[in-house]
Amino acid sequence: MKEKFWKLIYRIIFLPLFFAGVSLGAFFNSKIRAGMRARKNWDQKLIKDLARFDRSDKLIWFHSSSLGEFEQAKPIIESLKSKGKYIILVTFFSPSGYENSLRYTSADVVAYIPLDTGKNALRFYEITKPSFAVIMRYDIWPNHVWVAAENNVPVFLVDATMRDKTAKKNIITRSFHRSLYGKMARILTISESDLKNFRYFGTDPSRLIKIGDTRFDRVYERSRVAKTKNLINSEITAGKLITVAGSTWEEDEEVLVPVIKKLLEYHSDLLFILVPHEPTVYHIEKLEADFRGVTQTIRFSHLNNYRNEQVIIVDSIGILLTLYSYCDIAFVGGSFKSNVHNVLEAAVYGVPVIYGPKINNSQEVGNLTGSGGGFIVRDQKQMYRLFSRLITNSAYRSETGKKAGDFVVTQIGATQIIVDEMLKIMEGRSSESRSA
Template sequence: MYNIIMYAIQFGIAVGSIFNEKLRKMWRGEQEAVQVLRDKLEPDARYVWFHAASLGEFEQGRPLIEQIRKDYPQYKILLTFFSPSGYEVRKNYEGADIITYLPIDTVGNARRFLRTVRPVMAFFIKYEFWYNYLHILQHRGIPAYSVSSIFRPDQIFFKWYGSSYGRVLRCFTRFFVQNEESKELLGRLGISDTMVVGDTRFDRVLQIKEASKQLPLVEKFVNGGAADRKKVFVAGSSWQPDEEIFLKYFNEHEDWKLIIAPHVIGEDHLKTILSLIRDKKVVRYTQGTEEDVAEADVLIIDCFGLLSSIYHYGDVAYVGGGFGVGIHNVLEAAVWDMPVLFGPNNKHFAEAQGLLRDGGGFEIFDLESFSLLMNRFAADKEYRNACGCLAGAYVQSLAGATNKVLSNVKL
């Protein structure tokens, strides 16, 4: 059944590529993957293979890639993606020697791919369970590790009808999971080679913090134009439902400056944001001068790649997505020692739940709940700073997964 599904997906991508640019990139990349390997592989090199579905999983695997590259230069790094949203953004990443798409998991594709690359070991990040690739790796005695994986009782592996597919889990040499529940669930399937190491994303956000950029235009916005520096609210990866709440609040309050880095940077969305703002001076980052931003109340970040550094300038952060499919990366904000607010769709995000539990994160449901929190943060600096310290301490307390993984892998 699994192989039938894989062939159906492959067929669907092929047909969809005629009409959809994203699918076209995926189809072309998958078709060219083996040839890319043949062109770029060094015959005598030993390759460690990392597979990430998309950009988020890549960021989880990145600390491992870079630590191996630093400590074990005798290995080459092969990095594969399934999604164009990962490959297209990181296809020029300098931390890997070869970057390509991973062909869909049919028996023929898996044999051809692994016959070409012959990795010495493989790392699959988080939710990657490719049945044919993993069975061939196991058959050939090549270690395969699942990193930052997390399991829940509602996943197919733990249902009566998923037992056949669940056999793929036995192909892994070892699981490095995020929590005790995952270890317990795997134990119910008779899988014991499991270690709770946490999430490598905590290591990644600490790396990002250390490498953060100084942004003179943002500094001028934050510090210029007033005798007393106003408090700064940073809204990261926001969507319209998020913006409709916090902009209603800030339209009525003069004691904050606001930085908005929306998730979607398109003219239609930017116009919508501008239409929601009342009686404020607004500047777009790519169009602003130091003189403009010094007098502005709102700075809209209309380009990519700056958000993780922009959080550095905030007093309170809001991370969007919680009124839609799910919140974005709360750790990038929390690492800067400030309170982090987010919407209600956060229950399947362990890091959000951890921040809520430890007092550094706050769930909002509507304008009223948002206003109550923001009024307290505005009036009580000591409370605001204490919550921020709890957020930063939460990130620090869970760092170290990368070293735990590498100390239990035979390199």
């Protein structure tokens, strides 16, 4: 009875409000407009894309909100591909996720998830006939979940997180979320605290498993490939103590650049590689101006003309993970702006990781700090003192770097647990079909 009530409320109240908001937003936001345009005739595009495949093979549907969440799905997809012949369908809500994943070779079909009407969700199921559905982290669209469950399609919520003070727990929406989570075959959480928060909704304990975060698996595998790439000539790095500052914004650089200038006054063997999050011409030129009169800088694209500059400014994208492999110390940006970027990409190389105070968006940052491999600095003074200690005390640098590397390596393995759970259910259903 409650489920019918919430379906009605969702369909006649929430969805019209949501669609009105999306339509209004499309006037002001180009990404929303692009997403709306791309969804026209979505069903015909999907039929055409799937026509290339033998539909006797099982189709596994992965859904992610955007590119960041999809990175967590990749190790699962690649593991499944190595174990059997599956059609992998990947959907996104956002244009950035869709556009940046079209060349991902382990996905057979990449598409937008249709807007979450009951009619669209049913049409999506009729076209795709998935054997399994995997939703990454949080981007749950109720009508799609309800239709999948009604058609006996197992739905996994993977890398699931839930904060202690989530609005989902309030008295009005708690019952709605309880009915929705009850449709999941498994809710696989990142941490024990996430598991505890999902228990609040009365989810069957046998369907709740704490498995960790597939980001650890993903970053570890990517780092192994990255180490084989030769981006910087060894003549440039030889004898240098290298710091890579990754994904920096102007707010980060306002703290970092004065510290670098001061450190360069006392240490001639330092090399700083600055990797702006958005390497626009303005941003690159501003960084060059910040150092003018203090030290020579060189752009990454001009390294063929390297003349012992101590500051390299990276003017390209997509190479940060590999650049971290060269460093002895890492600084991760976004942490003086609003949200820290990915600390695992640096920590995986076994180096101490420094970041500012804006870290509430990242659960793993608190854990990395607690492990002794990561450090929060709140101002220039703290940053200078920490850098000085790490630069002058090699034993301390090695000790904290090892803790950072161990933090990543000891948490690898979530992918295998997820795939095992999926195969267990799929093989069980295949056995039931054969016996029937």
